[in-house]
Amino acid sequence: MATDPGADVRRRGFHEDSAAILIGVALVALALAIGWSTRPTGDAASRKAFPKGWPNRLSATIDKPQTWSDAPQQALVVVDKKDKTKVKPVSIPILLGMTWVVGILAAGTLLRGRSLAAVLPGACLLALLGGLAYLMAAQKVINYYNLEYPLWALLVGLVIGNTIGVARWLEPALQGEFLIKTGLVVFGAEVLFSRLLELGLPGLLTSWVVTPIVLVVTYLFGVHWLKIPSKSLCMVIAADMSVCGVSAAIATGAACKAKKEELSLAIGLSLLFTVAMMVVMPPFIQWAGIDPIVGGAWLGGTIDATGAVVAAGEMLGKNLDDKRPAEVAATVKMIQNSMIGIIAFAVAVYWAGWVDRDAAGPKTSLVAEAWRRFPKFILGFIGTSIVCSWLFTMSPELALLVDGAINGFTSRLRGWLFCVGFICMGLQTNFRELAPTLASGRPLILYCGGQVLNLVLSLAMASLTFGWLFRQGVTP
Numbered sequence: 405m406a407t408d409p410g411a412d413v414r415r416r417g418f419h420e421d422s423a424a425i426l427i428g429v430a431l432v433a434l435a436l437a438i439g440w441s442t443r444p445t446g447d448a449a450s451r452k453a454f455p456k457g458w459p460n461r462l463s464a465t466i467d468k469p470q471t472w473s474d475a476p477q478q479a480l481v482v483v484d485k486k487d488k489t490k491v492k493p494v495s496i497p498i499l500l501g502m503t504w505v506v507g508i509l510a511a512g513t514l515l516r517g518r519s520l521a522a523v524l525p526g527a528c529l530l531a532l533l534g535g536l537a538y539l540m541a542a543q544k545v546i547n548y549y550n551l552e553y554p555l556w557a558l559l560v561g562l563v564i565g566n567t568i569g570v571a572r573w574l575e576p577a578l579q580g581e582f583l584i585k586t587g588l589v590v591f592g593a594e595v596l597f598s599r600l601l602e603l604g605l606p607g608l609l610t611s612w613v614v615t616p617i618v619l620v621v622t623y624l625f626g627v628h629w630l631k632i633p634s635k636s637l638c639m640v641i642a643a644d645m646s647v648c649g650v651s652a653a654i655a656t657g658a659a660c661k662a663k664k665e666e667l668s669l670a671i672g673l674s675l676l677f678t679v680a681m682m683v684v685m686p687p688f689i690q691w692a693g694i695d696p697i698v699g700g701a702w703l704g705g706t707i708d709a710t711g712a713v714v715a716a717g718e719m720l721g722k723n724l725d726d727k728r729p730a731e732v733a734a735t736v737k738m739i740q741n742s743m744i745g746i747i748a749f750a751v752a753v754y755w756a757g758w759v760d761r762d763a764a765g766p767k768t769s770l771v772a773e774a775w776r777r778f779p780k781f782i783l784g785f786i787g788t789s790i791v792c793s794w795l796f797t798m799s800p801e802l803a804l805l806v807d808g809a810i811n812g813f814t815s816r817l818r819g820w821l822f823c824v825g826f827i828c829m830g831l832q833t834n835f836r837e838l839a840p841t842l843a844s845g846r847p848l849i850l851y852c853g854g855q856v857l858n859l860v861l862s863l864a865m866a867s868l869t870f871g872w873l874f875r876q877g878v879t880p
Contacts, residue, residue: 436809
C-alpha cells in the first residue's frame with residue numbers, strides 16, 4: 405500500500421493548539437522583554453507621563469492603515485492633529501505588520517511539521533488581503549460607522565471563495581483557525597483580573613449570571629423549537645451572541661467540532677448585529693433616560709465585539725459628557741471575555757457526555773473524551789492572562805510595562821492575526837452546504853430571539869445591580 409512520505413514528518417510536529425500556545429506565549433514574552441529592556445527611568449516613567457504604558461519599540465514594527473477620505477494613499481501617513489503639515493509615514497510598519505503574519509504562519513508550519521515552501525506564497529497573498537480589508541475599514545465614512553476590519557475581512561474571503569474559488573497553491577496557507585487561536589492566546593494578555601474586579605460584584609453578576617442563561621436557552625430554542633438540524637450551528641450562534649462574539653464562537657466551535665461554514669455564518673450574523681446595536685443603542689439609552697452607568701453595563705453585556713463596545717460606550721459618554729459609561733461598558737465586556745475558557749470546557753463536557761456520546765465509543769470515559777474535545781489553546785489564553793495580571797499587580801512600574809506591551813504591540817498584532825484568520829475562514833466557506841438552513845431563515849430567527857432575551861435580561865440585571873443594589877459602589 406502506498407504511503408505518504410511526509411506523514412512521518414507531520415506526526416512528529418506539534419498539534420495546532422500547541423503551536424498556537426507556544427507562538428502566542430513567545431510573542432507576549434517578547435513584548436514584555438523589549439518593554440523592560442528599554443523602560444524609561446526616573447520620574448518620567450510615571451503613569452502621568454505615560455497613561456497608556458511605557459513605549460514599546462515593537463510598536464514601530466506593526467501598524468494598520470490610517471483613516472482616509474479621498475485617496476487610499478492617505479491611509480499610509482499619520483497627520484499631526486495640531487499641525488496638519490506634519491505627517492508621519494506608516495507604510496513600513498504596515499508592511500512589517502503583514503510580515504509578522506507571514507512569519508507566524510511560517511513558524512506554525514514548521515512547528516507542525518509541514519512544508520514551509522508550500523505555505524509561503526499563499527501566506528504572502530493572505531497578508532496582502534488582510535491589508536486590503538484594513539484599508540477598506542479605514543475609509544472615513546466606513547470608519548465613522550465603525551464597520552471594522554472583521555466584517556471586511558470575512559466579506560473579502562467570502563466573495564473570492566464563492567466566486568473565483570481558491571487556487572490549489574493557496575490551500576496550504578489557509579490556516580485561519582491557527583491564526584485566530586494564536587491571536588486569542590495573545591489576547592489573554594489584555595484580560596487583566598485586577599481591572600475585571602474594579603466593578604466588583606455588580607460587574608460579575610451582570611456578566612456571569614446572564615451570559616450562561618442566555619447561551620443555554622438560545623441553544624435549546626434552536627435545537628428543540630426551531631428544529632435546526634445542526635446542534636453545533638446552534639451552539640456557535642448561541643455562544644457568539646451571548647458571550648463575546650468571534651472569540652467565543654471559535655472556542656466553542658473547536659469544542660463541538662463545528663464546520664467552517666457554521667462558524668462563518670455565526671460570525672457574519674454577529675458582525676452585522678454588532679454594527680446595528682452599536683449605532684442604535686447609545687442614542688436609545690439617552691432617549692429612554694436610562695442611567696448612564698446602567699446603560700454602559702447594558703452595552704458591555706449585549707454588544708458582541710470588544711471594540712464595538714468601547715466605541716458605543718464612548719459615543720454614549722460623549723453625548724452625556726460622562727466618561728463612566730465607556731469605562732463600565734469596556735470592563736463588563738472584559739469580564740465576559742474571561743468566561744471563554746469556562747464556556748469552552750462546559751461545551752466540551754456536554755458534547756462528550758450527551759451529544760456525541762455514542763460516537764466516542766463505550767470504552768471512552770467522559771473525562772477523557774471531554775479533554776480530547778477541549779480546545780487546548782484556551783490554556784494559553786488563561787496562562788498569559790494570569791501572568792500579565794500578576795505582573796500588573798506587582799508594582800506600578802510593571803503595570804506600565806504590561807500596558808505598554810498591550811497598547812504598543814500585542815493588541816495590534818492580535819488585530820492582524822484575526823483579520824487574516826477571517827479571510828481564511830471566508831475563503832474556506834461554501835454557503836451551498838448551508839443553503840437549506842439559510843433558506844429557512846432559522847439561524848437568523850435564532851440569533852434575533854437570543855439577542856432579544858440577552859437585551860432584556862442584561863438590562864434587568866444591570867438595573868438591579870448597578871442601578872439599585874450596588875449603586876454607591878460604582879459611582880464616583
